[in-house]
Amino acid sequence: MTQKLEELPNLNFHPLTPVRWTDLEKLFGEHGACGGCWCMWWRLTRTQFNKQKGKANKKALKKIVASGQVPGIIAYDHQEPVAWCSVAPRETYNSLERSRTLKRIDDKPVWSVVCFFVAKSHRNKGLMIRLLRAAIDYARQRGGKTLEGYPVDPQKGRLPDPFAYTGLLRSFLKAGFTEVLRRSKTRPIMRYTIT
Numbered sequence: 001m002t003q004k005l006e007e008l009p010n011l012n013f014h015p016l017t018p019v020r021w022t023d024l025e026k027l028f029g030e031h032g033a034c035g036g037c038w039c040m041w042w043r044l045t046r047t048q049f050n051k052q053k054g055k056a057n058k059k060a061l062k063k064i065v066a067s068g069q070v071p072g073i074i075a076y077d078h079q080e081p082v083a084w085c086s087v088a089p090r091e092t093y094n095s096l097e098r099s100r101t102l103k104r105i106d107d108k109p110v111w112s113v114v115c116f117f118v119a120k121s122h123r124n125k126g127l128m129i130r131l132l133r134a135a136i137d138y139a140r141q142r143g144g145k146t147l148e149g150y151p152v153d154p155q156k157g158r159l160p161d162p163f164a165y166t167g168l169l170r171s172f173l174k175a176g177f178t179e180v181l182r183r184s185k186t187r188p189i190m191r192y193t194i195t
Contacts, residue, residue, distance in 0.1 A: 132175035
């Protein structure tokens with residue numbers, strides 16, 4: 001029987017800071033979450049990303065964290081790191097600025113949620129919804145007024161886990177986000193207004 005999220009009362013969320021780096025390493029494992037990404041896909045050009053896939057991406061993310069920037073939040077079940085959400089001001093993610101599908105829709109300053117990684121032990125329990133709520137709180141604490149996300153809207157059936165790294169539409173809807181634009185059949189732009 002699958003344990004539901006409500007049965008995980010010891011979940012807590014923390015920004016990724018240098019003291020939590022080893023927790024991210026443990027969560028992402030040897031392959032950097034997925035194929036050596038180390039959550040650098042949205043921060044680099046495709047050429048740069050492919051050139052430094054793996055250890056160089058890990059080094060690049062570690063350098064960001066060491067500089068004092070916070071690239072996202074880690075979820076813990078008790079003291080065990082179980083999930084990741086990349087959340088920061090949109091300008092942080094250079095690839096978003098170059099995307100035709102996900103280009104800016106207006107001049108509003110927004111924070112963006114671009115990536116999730118959930119440990120196999122905690123998948124299919126609604127943790128993405130909790131991560132989104134934690135991202136809302138995190139952006140609010142730092143003065144963010146609008147949070148934006150770019151989930152996948154699978155048209156048929158279940159999507160393989162590696163293809164759901166930007167999140168799923170249903171999770172964003174359950175977390176209170178609203179669709180504001182869709183330039184692609186499967187990729188809506190979602191927003192949450194932070195009060």
